[in-house]
Amino acid sequence: xxxxxxxxxxLLLNDKGKFATLVIGxxxxxxxxxxxxxxxxxxxxxxxxxxVNVGARMWVMDPxxxxxxxxxxxxxxxxxxxxxxxxxxxxxxxxxxAGLVRLNDGTYQxxxxxxxxxxxxxxRPAIISGRITDIYQNNAFIMVKDANYAKLGSPKIxxxxxxxxxxxxxxxxxxxxxPGLFGLPTLYTTYNRATQDLPSTRYLISYILVQPKxxxxxxxxxxxxxxxxYLALTDQQFINRNDRFYEFQTGMGxxxxxxxxxxxxxxxxxxxxxxYMFVLDNLEHFGALKAIGAKSGELIQMxxxxxxxxxxxxxxxxxxxxxxxxxxxKLKIANYAAMVTYENLFMALIMVLIISVFSSYIxxxxxxxxxxxxxxxx
Amino acid sequence: xxxxxxxxxxxxxxxxxxxxxxxxxSFAVDFGEMLYIVGPSGSGxxxxxxxxxxxxxxxxxDVVVKGTDIWKLDxxxxxxxRLQTIGFVFQDYHLFPRLTTLENVAxxxxxxxxxxxxxxxxxxxxxQIVGLAEKESLPPYKLSGGEQQxxxxxxxxxxxxxxxxxxxxxxxxxxxxGRKIIAFVKEHILNAQRAIIIVTHDSRxxxxxxxxxxxxxxxxxxxxxxxxxx
Numbered sequence: 001x002x003x004x005x006x007x008x009x010x011l012l013l014n015d016k017g018k019f020a021t022l023v024i025g026x027x028x029x030x031x032x033x034x035x036x037x038x039x040x041x042x043x044x045x046x047x048x049x050x051x052v053n054v055g056a057r058m059w060v061m062d063p064x065x066x067x068x069x070x071x072x073x074x075x076x077x078x079x080x081x082x083x084x085x086x087x088x089x090x091x092x093x094x095x096x097x098a099g100l101v102r103l104n105d106g107t108y109q110x111x112x113x114x115x116x117x118x119x120x121x122x123x124r125p126a127i128i129s130g131r132i133t134d135i136y137q138n139n140a141f142i143m144v145k146d147a148n149y150a151k152l153g154s155p156k157i158x159x160x161x162x163x164x165x166x167x168x169x170x171x172x173x174x175x176x177x178x179p180g181l182f183g184l185p186t187l188y189t190t191y192n193r194a195t196q197d198l199p200s201t202r203y204l205i206s207y208i209l210v211q212p213k214x215x216x217x218x219x220x221x222x223x224x225x226x227x228x229x230y231l232a233l234t235d236q237q238f239i240n241r242n243d244r245f246y247e248f249q250t251g252m253g254x255x256x257x258x259x260x261x262x263x264x265x266x267x268x269x270x271x272x273x274x275x276y277m278f279v280l281d282n283l284e285h286f287g288a289l290k291a292i293g294a295k296s297g298e299l300i301q302m303x304x305x306x307x308x309x310x311x312x313x314x315x316x317x318x319x320x321x322x323x324x325x326x327x328x329x330k331l332k333i334a335n336y337a338a339m340v341t342y343e344n345l346f347m348a349l350i351m352v353l354i355i356s357v358f359s360s361y362i363x364x365x366x367x368x369x370x371x372x373x374x375x376x377x378x
Numbered sequence: 379x380x381x382x383x384x385x386x387x388x389x390x391x392x393x394x395x396x397x398x399x400x401x402x403x404s405f406a407v408d409f410g411e412m413l414y415i416v417g418p419s420g421s422g423x424x425x426x427x428x429x430x431x432x433x434x435x436x437x438x439x440d441v442v443v444k445g446t447d448i449w450k451l452d453x454x455x456x457x458x459x460r461l462q463t464i465g466f467v468f469q470d471y472h473l474f475p476r477l478t479t480l481e482n483v484a485x486x487x488x489x490x491x492x493x494x495x496x497x498x499x500x501x502x503x504x505x506q507i508v509g510l511a512e513k514e515s516l517p518p519y520k521l522s523g524g525e526q527q528x529x530x531x532x533x534x535x536x537x538x539x540x541x542x543x544x545x546x547x548x549x550x551x552x553x554x555x556g557r558k559i560i561a562f563v564k565e566h567i568l569n570a571q572r573a574i575i576i577v578t579h580d581s582r583x584x585x586x587x588x589x590x591x592x593x594x595x596x597x598x599x600x601x602x603x604x605x606x607x608x
Contacts, residue, residue, distance in 0.1 A: 002491070003484075003487075003488035003491070003492070003493070003494045003497060004488060004489070006488075006494060007474075007477065007481065007485070007488060010476065010477055010481065011474060011476045011477065014476035014477070015476055282474070284470075284472060285472055285473075285474050287472075288466075288468060288472030289485070289489070290457070291431075291433055291460070291466055291468075292460065292461060292466055292485065292486055292489065293457045293458060293459075293460040293461025293462075293464075293486070293489055294457065294461075294489050295453075295454050295457045295458075296453075297454075298489070372428075372433045373428045373433050373434045375468055375472060376424050376427060376428050376433065376468070376469075376545050
């Protein structure tokens with residue numbers, strides 16, 4: 001490190017009060033920004049759990065569908081029509097619905113029921129206990145063993161209960177990569193059983209899961225499905241559609257954005273004001289340095305370096321604090337929806353850089369304007 | 379000559395409130411001189427000091443230091459020239475309270491991009507010259523006024539400048555300490571390759587001057603060590 005930057009660092013570190021205020025201010029700001037955006041990322045991620053867990057390349061749905069939880073049933077002919085589109089390797093029906101489970105102790109619990117295509121069981125979860133083929137037994141359901149498993153009394157294989165007044169038997173336990181957002185237990189069964197046992201509208205198919213022959217076929221399939229009056233999306237497009245719904249149509253995105261901006265402004269004001277005070281405290285000495293022969297560029301270099309040091313330290317501590325809080329919360333709260341993403345980190349870093357640039361700018365303005373003649377005039 | 383100033387004129391403000399701080403001031407300083415610029419408050423001493431040290435651009439006149447017409451240099455070149463040629467001792471010392479005494483003294487060398495360790499080694503030697511070697515790790519605010527002034531002097535001489543500028547060096551010191559400091563400067567700092575210009579109104583230290591210029595109303599009082607015809 002060159003000597004001037006070393007001097008700048010010592011000036012900063014040795015002013016312990018202001019240094020601590022600067023770092024704590026930026027740390028808190030980053031912590032709040034990370035907490036807000038991580039929470040929102042977690043909500044978005046978990047709200048798209050079905051898309052991720054099923055793993056289908058393409059989803060066909062009613063054009064009014066915005067999220068995987070709110071499907072609009074489609075008639076059976078759509079499935080046949082989709083299967084006949086060139087470029088479709090296979091297409092299977094998929095059911096998502098809510099069932100009311102009556103436990104043996106007489107209590108009720110809502111659950112998500114997923115119906116897999118009887119022939120292929122496409123989109124099935126990873127089995128951790130029992131056999132997937134047992135799903136073809138009478139009244140068979142596969143229970144997802146996740147954070148909501150205990151809500152159905154932590155059933156073992158062979159446990160029975162009622163779903164919408166139909167007998168249900170747990171034949172296997174399974175695991176899915178992403179937990180659902182709404183804290184409901186998930187049960188898998190066949191498409192036919194799901195549509196028979198659960199009260200339904202005239203049309204039954206929630207989604208049609210499509211596997212294209214190749215990536216090049218996707219656009220043509222989407223065009224053909226559009227001519228049928230329906231919408232075909234890739235899994236990523238469906239996730240994006242779900243994200244946009246939560247971001248722009250629920251108010252959640254706006255609230256998170258406002259809170260993030262407030263956190264940013266808190267950091268900006270604390271860091272800006274403290275750094276300004278720090279520069280003011282050293283202003284006459286900077287003037288003396290100018291008189292001795294320091295060039296303005298060198299003083300700017302020192303100030304920018306100081307603001308970047310506190311910025312990066314605050315960023316590091318803020319990320320560490322928010323990651324630790326999220327990790328602890330995930331240990332204590334089963335379905336805690338928060339995740340630190342590279343996008344969140346990048347956004348927080350950009351915000352910190354803006355804080356650093358702003359703080360150094362107001363300091364630089366003062367230092368540039370100081371006239372070494374003032375040092376002589378006292 | 380190490381310094382020649384010719385026809386220096388400086389005014390502040392706009393007409394009709396314009397006031398002249400300096401009017402056609404000319405003088406020269408030779409190597410080995412300890413020149414005092416004295417006079418009452420408002421006589422133009424500090425303005426003159428700022429102009430001859432390359433800090434305040436004059437309205438008119440030339441300042442030549444070691445053969446360089448300093449006001450023909452651009453601001454960066456002028457800053458570099460000050461760094462290489464002139465050492466400053468400010469009235470309020472202007473030592474960084476968050477740095478050690480040693481680091482404060484090393485600043486001119488650090489500004490010259492000398493390596494850190496070498497700068498500190500030179501600063502240590504200079505602190506020995508001013509008798510403060512044992513205080514090198516203390517921050518300046520833990521030193522007495524006289525000690526701070528000596529640190530300030532050490533900072534001014536650490537880079538071996540040819541010209542030293544002292545602005546009211548005894549203003550914050552008691553009489554005895556002030557005299558000791560100036561006696562020390564004359565004995566240990568002044569030499570044949572260097573000149574020292576001191577602005578002061580402290581008559582107790584006049585005895586150490588090799589020459590005294592007296593100023594009044596922005597002019598040098600004739601017959602006070604300056605050849606006005608030069």
